[in-house]
Amino acid sequence: MAVRMKDVAKELNLSVVTISKVLRGHTDISPATRERVLRRVQELGYRPNLAARSLVTGRTYMVGVVVPDLKHPFFAEIAGGVADRIRRKGYRMVIATSEEDHAIEIEAIESMLAHQVDGLIVASTLTAAHSGVFQRVEAQKVPYVLVDRMIPGLRADFVGVDDEAVGTMATEHLIERGNRRIAHIRGPEISTGAGRVRGYLNVMARHGLTAPAGYVATVQHPDVQGEEGGFQAMRQLLSIDPPPDAVFCNNDLIAVGALRAIFEQGLKVPDDIALIGVSNLSYTGMLKVPLSSIDQSAGQIGDRAANVLLRRMETGPKSRATRTLIAPKLVVRESSAGCRNQGVEESRS
Secondary structure, three states: OOOOHHHHHHHHOOOHHHHHHHHOOOOOOOHHHHHHHHHHHHHHOOOOOHHHHHHHHOOOOEEEEEEOOOOOHHHHHHHHHHHHHHHOOOOEEEEEEOOOOHHHHHHHHHHHHHOOOOEEEEOOOOOHHHOHHHHHHHHOOOOEEEEOOOOOOOOOEEEEOOHHHHHHHHHHHHHHOOOOOEEEEEOOOOHHHHHHHHHHHHHHHHOOOOOOOOOEEEOOOOOOOHHHHHHHHHHHHHOOOOOOOEEEEOOHHHHHHHHHHHHHOOOOOOOOOEEEEEEOOOOHHHOOOOOEEEEOOHHHHHHHHHHHHHHHHHHOOOOOOOEEEOOOEEEOOHHHOOOOOOOOOOOOO
């Protein structure tokens, strides 16, 4: 017969409430008791009856996560951060990808609502015009947190970086190394793309620099088609006279494609063109020319978002939306290392 929670409690001479608290990750249990319970649970092969628990608590102990693409290491790290945090509280994660398609994202969210998830964490591709699905989420009183991308006008908890600061940091770094003809391969009109291009343009203006026509190229699907988009955008930039001497890329995938286009033209990085991306993906330091990048701390974003959601699920409907911003960090590698002009010092952090 299946082992029941009361069987575990009887074995250890503890109350069922104590066993339940340990399994749900409550913090008011001593480490010694927690270790004792978890060890005996494993020895006895106890498995919680989730259906019965849902009937009693009104919860499914499932958190839904929607991201554009799990092949993108940035979103995989966010999902990992979420999973690690919620597991400690007895929750499990169900995940879906939107492929940066509005209809697929809306369908995924509605499916998760139908399966009665207790909360949602979403890296949304939606604009304000398409955000009605979140009104349905709110109508069902399901807490949710937006990560990486904000939606203007939506009253929602958010965890991510300040994207204008990302654009500022990347562009300042290229200027400090002596570059002046700086182009930007941007993302679409969502908060990440808009914020990063705003930071880029503001820094250029502050230094008295202008971006010639065509120096801002757009990749519409930077997270699922970023490498090919970066390759095509970089080829376009190289056809301009004069071509840029540095490029700030919306993300690392775009920068990888841009590197390929530069090499195809027989040019050198960073001697002819310096390059910097965003995300600091795990493999970018191992490229033929290691890539400079702005680190967004993806795992930390997932962990913080899960913490915000867990609090919302415990305290009920939100009274005021929170905005948690994680400081971006400049990681300088060979693609923008060294000083292009004598007397300009390299910027590191």
